[in-house]
Amino acid sequence: MTDLQINNYTIIHPKMGNQKLYKGSLQTIILKLLASNDKMYGYEITQKVKELTKGELKIxxxxxxxxxxxxxxxxxxxxxxxxxxxxxxxxxxxxxxxxRETANKLEEMQEFLRTMQHLVNPKFSLE
Amino acid sequence: MKLTNTHIEELYKFTRQHYVYHYDVQSELVDHLANDIEEISEASPKLSFEDARDKSFKKFGVFGFTDVVEKKKSQMTKKYFKIIFRFVKEWFRLPKIILTFLLFVSFYKLQIVQNAYYVYVSIYGFVLFLEVFIIIKNKKRSAKKFKETGKKWMFKEIILINGILNSAFLLFYIFLYFMPNNATEFLLMGNFRRVFSAIFITTILILGYITLVVIPKKGEELLQETYPEYKLV
Structure with a gap:
């Protein structure tokens, strides 16, 4: 899974909806970034998220x-x-x-996204 | 614009002006602001250092650094209680468990004595008094150290002052609400309360010993474990 994929599944565009939807995912985003980048400092994390999401999501x-x-x-x-x-x-x-927790959280996130997809768009499936 | 040492000093001062008093929290925020200011001034070179700094600070929202500081404090307090728990667990393992058990049994047996209530109150009062005394002493010492070094460490303050204060409050309220408030009532306690009282007074002694002796003694070690930069500065 690439870094970008976390955000590829987003259901509502933050500029259209709001950043609230991302709030519960902040820990998962941080953990995932650290899993692929060894070590990072706070500012670097904000910049990386901005870069990966092309400025759509700002922490x-x-x-x-x-x-x-x-x-x-x-x-x-x-x-x-x-x-x-x-x-x-x-x-x-x-x-x-x-x-270990990163793997769990990512699994939970996938599950959540699948469920949401079924709810908001029953005809469309990610699988 | 590459930030100079004077700029960095300015930023430390800026965090202090915005209610961040601990060096560990200040350092992280200063590095963040510095990175952001450098990027802001690269994009708009005409902006002064102060304007770029304010622009960066605005990103923290209307409450500024308050949320960062508050959350950090609650995380550090949580860490402190985890450490206490680590040491408390030792008292329920061999060989210390024998002493714990002996203390509990002695306090339980003591309850049949006429003046047992006063023994309980004296132990409780003594530990509480010691806690308040040590808090005041540590507060003075920490103010002196701050004058010398200009640095305060959040976890150090919790170990020496706030943590002891929290456990003093905890003991105070447990005694106030769960223990009898006179000698007659003490003698008339049912079995459950008798056991609870003996457990409580044993806990006071163990908790007092851990917060006042064990943890401060290991203070330096715990601080280095918490702050990799502790030795660096």
């Missing part, structure tokens, strides 16, 4: 950091800090249980 800063800190407190993410130029940069990476 707000006020939501990103609380989500990262929660995943860290739950033991799904580990942190590394490096001095980059004149500032400290905090990198996040998946722990072993984080990698």
């Amino acid at each position: 707000t800063e006020g939501a990103l950091y609380p989500a990262l800190h929660k995943l860290e407190a739950d033991g799904l993410l580990d942190v590394e800090v490096a001095k980059v130029g004149n500032r400290l940069r905090k990198y996040y990476k998946l722990t072993e249980s984080g990698a």
Whole structure:
């Protein structure tokens, strides 16, 4: 599965609907990005999401950091800090249980998308 | 525009002005703002540093950094209670479980003595007093350290102040609502409450020991585990 696929299945365009639909998926998006990128820092995550979704989905800063800190407190993410130029940069990476949880969350997400497709568009099937 | 050291200092000051007082949270936000400011000024080179900074800050929404700080605090508190739980578990494994059991049995047996209530209240009062005393002492020490280094660490503050305060409140309310409030009532307790009281007073001692002695003693180790940058700065 490529990174883009998470968003290929989106049912409502964020500009038409609202960003609320994405809210519950924020953790899954973060975990998936970290699964394919080894380690990332907060700003990099916001940029990567913007790039992958061609600017359609913007993760707000006020939501990103609380989500990262929660995943860290739950033991799904580990942190590394490096001095980059004149500032400290905090990198996040998946722990072993984080990698397992990513697989679970992606499976749940697929299931959710399938169910939603059946509900909103019964004739169209992803399979 | 590549940000200079002065700009970075400015950004630390900016986070402080927006109610972020802990260095660990500040650093992450400063790096974020700095990256964003560099990108904003690349797109519009005429924009001043201050304007680019404000533009970046606006992206955090109307509540600014408040949500980030609040959520971080609750995650850190959760982490602290997980650590307490880790140490409490030790008291239910060999060899410590023998001591736990002995404490429980002694407190339970003690209840037949006329003045048992006062022994219970004294232990409870002593632990609570010690907690308040240590909180005040640590608060002063931490203010002094902040003056020297200019840095505060959120988890350190939880270990030395807020965490102890939380457990003091917890004990206070449990005693207030679940324990008898006079010696006569204490003697008339039913079996269930007698067992509960003995468990409660044993817990007070174990919890007090863990929050006041064990965790602060391991403080440096726990801080390094939490903050990879702790040694770096």
